[in-house]
Amino acid sequence: MKGLFYKALIFASKALGHWVFVLFAWIVSTGYFFLFPRRVGIGVRFYKALFPDKGWHYHYWYTWKQFHNFTDLFLDRMLLASSGAISFRSTGLEHLKEAAKNGTGGVILMSHMGSWEVAALLLKKELPDIKLLLYMGIKNKEQIEAMQKEGAVQAGIRVIALDKVEGSPFDIVEGIKFLQGGDFVSMTGDVIWNKDQRSVPVRFLGHEAHLPETPHLFALLSGAPLFIFFSYRISRKTYDFSITKPIYVKAALRAERKEAVRKSAQEYAEILEQSVRNHPLQWYHFEPFLGRKID
Numbered sequence: 297m298k299g300l301f302y303k304a305l306i307f308a309s310k311a312l313g314h315w316v317f318v319l320f321a322w323i324v325s326t327g328y329f330f331l332f333p334r335r336v337g338i339g340v341r342f343y344k345a346l347f348p349d350k351g352w353h354y355h356y357w358y359t360w361k362q363f364h365n366f367t368d369l370f371l372d373r374m375l376l377a378s379s380g381a382i383s384f385r386s387t388g389l390e391h392l393k394e395a396a397k398n399g400t401g402g403v404i405l406m407s408h409m410g411s412w413e414v415a416a417l418l419l420k421k422e423l424p425d426i427k428l429l430l431y432m433g434i435k436n437k438e439q440i441e442a443m444q445k446e447g448a449v450q451a452g453i454r455v456i457a458l459d460k461v462e463g464s465p466f467d468i469v470e471g472i473k474f475l476q477g478g479d480f481v482s483m484t485g486d487v488i489w490n491k492d493q494r495s496v497p498v499r500f501l502g503h504e505a506h507l508p509e510t511p512h513l514f515a516l517l518s519g520a521p522l523f524i525f526f527s528y529r530i531s532r533k534t535y536d537f538s539i540t541k542p543i544y545v546k547a548a549l550r551a552e553r554k555e556a557v558r559k560s561a562q563e564y565a566e567i568l569e570q571s572v573r574n575h576p577l578q579w580y581h582f583e584p585f586l587g588r589k590i591d
Contacts, residue, residue: 314371321367329363335582339363345501345586346576358576366580368529369411376417381533384418388539391523392419392480395542396426399478402542403515403522404428405485405564408581409571415527415537416482420453427479429454429471468510475518485511485524485564486581496558497587498565501572504587505565512560515545516553524564526571528578540567 329336339359340352347354376382395402404419406412416430430453454474456467471481488495488508495506515522521542528536543563547556572579 314375317371317374318367321370322364325364325367329360336363338582338584342501342579342581342586343576345503346572361577362579365529365577368532369414369580372411372414372529372533375533376414382414382418382535383533384422384527384535384537386537386539388523388541389422389537391539391541392423392426395521395523396423396480400542401475401478401480401518401520403475403511403518403520404480404482405511405522405524406482407484407486407526407568407571408579409568409575410527410529410535410578410580412482412484412525412527414535415525416453418535419537427454427474427477429456429474429479429481431456431467431471431481431483471514472518475514475520481514482525483508483511485561486568486585487583496561498558498562499590500565500569501586503589505585506587507561507565509557509561512545512557512564513553515543515560516547516556519544522560524567528575538571 336356336359339362340355343350343355343358343362344352347358372382392402392404406415413432416428420426420428432455456470474481485507488506494509496509496512498505498507511522514520521544523542524540526538528538530536543560545556545560547553
C-alpha cells in the first residue's frame with residue numbers, strides 16, 4: 297500500500313465505517329497471496345517446520361490465515377492513531393515498572409509476533425515517564441513505514457531507523473548511552489536489518505536460524521537487564537502483553553562475551569519458539585528465517 301492510498305482508505309473508513317478498511321485489506325492480502333508465491337513459500341516452509349505431522353494443505357491454509365491476519369494490525373494502528381481505542385492486558389508489566397523505578401532501564405526485546413509497533417506505543421502510553429529509544433528498520437519506498445515512525449515520535453518515543461544497507465556506529469553508541477542512563481531501548485530480536493550486521497546462530501524449530509547480536513550485546517556491555525516482550529492480538533482492539541522477568545547477560549572475562557551472547561540469543565529463541573507454538577497465526581515474519589535443518 298502506498299501512503300496516499302492508505303490515507304484515502306483511512307478517510308473512507310472514518311466516513312463510511314471500518315468495514316471499508318477491512319474489505320480492502322482482505323482484497324490486498326488475497327492479491328499478495330496469489331501474486332507473490334515466493335513469500336507464500338516462506339510461510340509454507342515455516343508452518344511445515346512448526347507442524348511436521350500435518351499435510352501440505354494445512355500449511356497453505358495457515359499461510360493464508362497469516363497473510364490475512366496481518367492486515368488486522370493496520371486497522372489497529374489506524375484506530376490507535378485516530379482514537380486511541382486499543383486496550384491491553386498484561387503479564388509481567390511490573391518487571392518494567394520496577395526497572396523504571398530502580399533506574400536500571402533495560403533492553404526490551406520484541407519480535408514479529410503480533411504488532412510490536414502497536415505495543416511500543418501502548419507501552420509509552422501506560423508508562424509516560426519512561427524514556428524509550430526504538431530501533432526500527434527502513435523499508436525502501438514504503439511510505440506507511442514513515443508514517444508509523446512519525447506516530448512514534450509524536451508519542452514521545454525516540455526513533456532510530458536502521459538502513460538495510462548500512463548502519464552507523466553512532467546509532468550503537470546512542471543506545472548504550474540510553475541504557476547507562478537508566479532508560480529503555482527497544483528493538484526486534486528476530487530480524488537482521490543489514491548485510492553487515494553481526495548475527496548469532498541458534499536452534500529454532502529444529503533448524504538453524506540467525507538472530508541479531510546487538511540486543512544481547514547491548515545488555516552485556518551496559519549491564520542493563522533484558523526483557524523479552526510479546527504482544528498478542530486476542531481480539532479486535534485488545535492485546536495481551538507478556539513480559540519476562542529480567543535476564544542479565546554477563547561475562548567475567550572478555551573471552552567469555554561471545555558465549556554469553558550466544559546463550560542469551562538461544563534462550564530468546566527457545567522462548568520465541570514456545571510463543572509461536574502457542575500463537576501460530578500471529579507470526580508475521582515474511583522474510584526467510586529458517587536455515588538448514590538440524591538433526
